[in-house]
Amino acid sequence: MASNDNKTVNRRPYMARPSRWWWTQNSFYRWYMLREGSCLFVFCYSLILMTGLLRLSQGEQAWEHWLQSLQHPLYQVFHVLALLAVLYHAYTWFKLAPKIMVLRIGSWTLPEQAMILGQWCAFVLCALTMLAVVLWGGM
């Protein structure tokens, strides 16, 4: 039989559940939530792109109309915020990569900073490639 001694209570202690606003308590968690929140912009932007493709499939007039609708200030504000969101995602993603994947050649380890810098270089290369194709690509 279990004793009534306070020191030997044999059950898990009751833990109060933290409030759903736990992440507002310090800046580390606030930035974490901001990073996670960036996905809402990614989701909405994906739907915008799919709408564009649907309009494209409906003919020239529908496509022009869709392009026109993107000129609306609300859409422009959305795209600026979406750009900031994915840039913040990229910043956190590049910082995380060397922690997930450590590159070793023999006993030599690629320094974290070098890997982060490498990813930013690839980022710029992506930009140049995509802009070049869009601006001058012969299609």
Place this chain on the structure above:
Amino acid sequence: MSPQLNHRKSVDDFARSHEPIVWSLFGAGGMVVAFISPWLIVITGLLLPLGLVSEDVLAYQRVLEFVQSWWGKLFLLVVISLQLYHAVHRIHHGLHDLHIEGPPVIMATLFYGGATLLSLMLAVLLVTV
């Protein structure tokens, strides 16, 4: 062999077995969102409306040719569907962080199933365009 080691068919293992697939899609999506999405947003959402480039850049005929090419279809399918999988994974976990919860199977089906459904719609759209 001790019976304790033979636990491969526990319910827990089945529940966990989806995680690598989901995480690969999330990870691949994270790469796309970091490297490609910023420039896609600039190209489709900011260049033209801000008047930084001529309207010919996104002219109907030009975009149609791109979307009708096999590399255009492949690019759009991969980029948009990975964006979707990445986003739903974070929404799914974010709701958990905010203590908005439902039965796990229903929540997972809703989010990953939703991304799959949208990707299928996108594939149909790309094939028919």
